[in-house]
Amino acid sequence: MSLMSSPRITPAWLPQRPPEPDVRAGPGHVRHKAGVALLTRVLARPDLAEQRIGAGLRADRRLGSKDRPWVADALYGIVRRWRLIETLLTQCGWQGERPPEVLWWGWMVLARGLPAEHCPVPKSWLSGCAKPLEALEPWARGASDAATLATVGSVPDWLAEGLLEDRDLPTAMAELVAQDRRAPVVLRVAAHRTDRAAVLRELDAAGIEATPGRWSPHAVRIAGRVHLQGLACWRAGHVALQDEASQVVASLVAPQRDHRVVDACAGAGGKALALAATAPPGVRILALDVREGALAEARRRARREGRRLETQPISPTGPLPRRCLGADRVLIDAPCTGSGTLRRHAGLRWRWTAAQAQGLPDRQAEILGRFAATLGPAGRLVYATCSLWRAENQGVVDRFLAAHTDWEQIRPAPPESSHWDQALDAKGALELTPARHDTDGFFGAVLRRRRTV
Numbered sequence: 001m002s003l004m005s006s007p008r009i010t011p012a013w014l015p016q017r018p019p020e021p022d023v024r025a026g027p028g029h030v031r032h033k034a035g036v037a038l039l040t041r042v043l044a045r046p047d048l049a050e051q052r053i054g055a056g057l058r059a060d061r062r063l064g065s066k067d068r069p070w071v072a073d074a075l076y077g078i079v080r081r082w083r084l085i086e087t088l089l090t091q092c093g094w095q096g097e098r099p100p101e102v103l104w105w106g107w108m109v110l111a112r113g114l115p116a117e118h119c120p121v122p123k124s125w126l127s128g129c130a131k132p133l134e135a136l137e138p139w140a141r142g143a144s145d146a147a148t149l150a151t152v153g154s155v156p157d158w159l160a161e162g163l164l165e166d167r168d169l170p171t172a173m174a175e176l177v178a179q180d181r182r183a184p185v186v187l188r189v190a191a192h193r194t195d196r197a198a199v200l201r202e203l204d205a206a207g208i209e210a211t212p213g214r215w216s217p218h219a220v221r222i223a224g225r226v227h228l229q230g231l232a233c234w235r236a237g238h239v240a241l242q243d244e245a246s247q248v249v250a251s252l253v254a255p256q257r258d259h260r261v262v263d264a265c266a267g268a269g270g271k272a273l274a275l276a277a278t279a280p281p282g283v284r285i286l287a288l289d290v291r292e293g294a295l296a297e298a299r300r301r302a303r304r305e306g307r308r309l310e311t312q313p314i315s316p317t318g319p320l321p322r323r324c325l326g327a328d329r330v331l332i333d334a335p336c337t338g339s340g341t342l343r344r345h346a347g348l349r350w351r352w353t354a355a356q357a358q359g360l361p362d363r364q365a366e367i368l369g370r371f372a373a374t375l376g377p378a379g380r381l382v383y384a385t386c387s388l389w390r391a392e393n394q395g396v397v398d399r400f401l402a403a404h405t406d407w408e409q410i411r412p413a414p415p416e417s418s419h420w421d422q423a424l425d426a427k428g429a430l431e432l433t434p435a436r437h438d439t440d441g442f443f444g445a446v447l448r449r450r451r452t453v
């Protein structure tokens with residue numbers, strides 16, 4: 001049976017090739033030399049891929065302005081798919097260590113369509129990269145769904161298993177493929193200073209192709225790259241970088257006039273500032289985090305948007321400061337695997353060991369329990385992650401509700417002109433995903449104490 005007719009692996013799961021092979025850079029070209037050299041450093045710490053690729057390309061004086069994006073694109077491709085390349089090479093007789101040049105040329109054949117004879121490694125090793133569906137066929141016959149996802153999608157085993165907890169293989173694979181594409185630049189318009197139409201007009205006048213976001217009324221999507229510092233709206237602090245899903249999660253908090261809001265895991269303040277920009281009069285936001293450095297960055301960003309942000313560093317255990325108690329709204333944007341943000345952070349998939357990842361749901365449950373106890377009687381709590389893994393999402397919420405029977409999960413209502421109610425599931429949880437909504441992957445659940453009659 002030819003794999004072309006197999007339901008298991010389809011061409012859409014593989015890196016897409018350009019219509020013509022890119023043979024302009026011959027095998028001795030500086031792009032390949034620089035790419036292989038940098039790949040050695042990147043593979044030593046793939047979780048730091050962004051930093052290492054950025055710094056390495058800037059430092060390599062041999063490369064020109066057109067070479068750098070070309071090499072970067074190949075390196076990111078390999079970081080995203082090295083398990084697939086390695087399997088294709090192994091299927092064709094390659095054994096042994098993982099010398100970066102073999103992976104590099106494997107990628108050139110697999111994703112750039114280079115003829116194997118163009119490459120300075122044995123042609124036989126590269127034949128699987130030239131015809132990946134055929135090469136994978138014998139391997140795939142004996143592979144489980146989790147092994148297929150981990151290999152073809154090139155993620156750690158724990159993540160493949162996690163993604164398959166509440167999805168079938170094609171759906172899980174679609175989420176990984178959607179994260180192979182470069183994420184769009186998304187701006188959040190600071191609604192207290194200007195409106196989206198004005199920002200879109202400014203971008204249009206500057207010849208920048210931009211469209212309104214679909215899910216957040218304050219989102220602007222920019223096609224392609226943009227030099228942000230060159231934009232007047234950026235310099236004036238009228239826009240900030242923030243994915244649409246993150247904007248939507250902030251809007252789940254929905255404070256009312258004079259409410260006290262605690263952002264329990266505020267980090268560098270992305271959601272706290274989104275909240276502040278649209279909050280009704282009198283709302284006070286207290287941003288907490290275990291990292292003072294992140295809170296300092298949050299304050300800096302707040303100043304950029306013409307705001308002051310109240311912050312307080314906290315310890316991960318022990319009593320919370322008194323001013324956290326009795327809040328009307330608590331947002332827990334919990335530390336998580338970040339598996340919904342792989343399109344922005346290619347190396348993130350390699351950051352967590354299986355044991356670390358599997359420990360995260362307990363840590364999240366602990367943070368949820370700790371902050372639920374601080375909420376005022378009529379308050380609401382929003383639990384959120386940027387993960388696609390059920391165990392970190394509804395799994396944590398279900399455990400909390402089972403242990404706190406006086407709490408319930410409610411179905412939030414979107415503000416006017418937002419359409420994210422389409423992304424609510426039967427329990428009322430928000431799930432935006434790269435494949436279904438073309439956003440970062442985010443989960444959000446709204447909880448409150450049951451009303452007694």
Ligand SMILES: C[S@@+](CC[C@H](N)C(=O)[O-])C[C@H]1O[C@@H](n2cnc3c(N)ncnc32)[C@H](O)[C@@H]1O
Nearest residue numbers: 264265266267269270271289290316333334335
């Ligand atoms: C997903 S990030 C927050 C992102 C941020 N809310 C934003 O929108 O930009 C999670 C944050 O939780 C913080 N964190 C980790 N453990 C914590 C704990 N026990 N209590 C509070 N914050 C914690 C981390 O330092 C990190 O900044």
